[in-house]
Amino acid sequence: MLNWLQGIGHSVFASISRIGRAALFLWQCLLALSYIPQKPMLLVRQMYSVGVQTLLIILVAGIFVGMVLALQAYIVLVDFGAEESISLMVSLSILRELGPVFTGLLFAGRAGSALTAEIGLMKSTEQLSGMEMMAVNPMKYVIAPRFLAGLISVPLLTAIFMAVAILGGFFVATEMLGQYEGVFWSQMQAKVDFYDDLINGMIKSLVFGFVVVWIAVFEGYDCVPTSEGLGQATTRTVVHGSLAVLGLDFVLTALMFNV
């Protein structure tokens, strides 16, 4: 019994200590962002690695999500004679929820895990220690550019996901289900609000990007520098990142729509 209680206490203290380290790490990372204007190429390289290399999965996922949504919308709406509202269902679902959430999840799986693995491997091969001994702060040189690149990339990828998904829905609605193009766009134009729907979706994507990239770079920097520790850190990035996206989505939706 005493051992069991001790185990719980140890886990609680370890978790609190880890949260504290993560908060301190974030603070140092934010301070280190001031270094990037001196070395803009570091950011450009990471934008390519984190953003551009995630583009393909975002495009493919976006197009299929849009197409499936249009089909599902048609199946439901046709019973009520409201199949003209396919574009409305597709666009609102994509802009408010699926765009930011899917992008956040895909980013955590593709770029987040890669960031953790890369930073963790740099730690286990002593590259980060080597930088410190060369008087180059790895927080400035390694972490901050990756953090900012992720922060910029996620909203951009979300915008691309949204556009592609709506085009996927448009293709299904017009080419497969025979809806007029004008009806598709006019329904969307009439009911979708720029601020309530699009801007709120982009705010969500910014929050998701911030949290996922924070988790990814912290897990890499804080990992146990062994092959097992690196594997566990990468898994934690995907699991914690995905759960954070889903949990925050609920909180943000409740706040944005005053539920």
Add this chain to the structure above:
Amino acid sequence: MDIHQGQVTAIMGPSGTGKTTLLKLIGGQLKPDAGTVHVAGENIHKLSMKALYDLRRRTMGMLFQSGALLTDMSVFENVAFPLREHTRLPESAIQRLVMLKLEVVGLRGARELMPAELSGGMARRVALARAISLDPQIIMYDEPFTGQDPISMGVIVKLIHDMNHALGMTSVVVSHDVAEAASISDYIYVISAGRVVEHGTPKSIRHSSSEWVQQFMGGLADGPVPFHYSNTPLMDDLMPQGKRGEA
């Protein structure tokens, strides 16, 4: 423990005894639970982060056991990295300095290679060229001979010795390779379980009266450090006490 300017000081001891930890304490990467570390007259753990980085830039270089080369940069870029970060030299000057440093370690011809294309010995020589690129006053070597073939080991021994004498650096060599470390060092500290057990010149260490030091320097399998991890008799594990009568 005092490390004298201009000398090669070896810190020797068995694996897991705290040699690398000691280097990290000197470099300010770890904080001591007790005691102080003074480098170039500064209490290194009292310095602000900015002052610590400044001290490292001005005075320290370190050769890591793995080389710690940046894997996304070529040999040339790795050696140029500290120069690009800490100086405002024109590209032509950086080019010349890098070539000179690579010439010192004999790898000028490998400047275009990536770290993954280098052998372990070559990677350490590149790391050495990078460590001396800013002409530090102190250079620390973490297990520089481990895992090297005899030729690479000979090259590294020669480089450490020659650079120390030619450039007037202070060298701290952490190693458990007794013969190599003793051959180039002016002074040796032997440590075990975080404590200094013997110190002196290589000659005096070889003639130490300590049995432990004799076992370590001679590479003897048994002695004060027992061959067997456990002291319980083998019979206890093969046949537990209660079952001996039955057998």
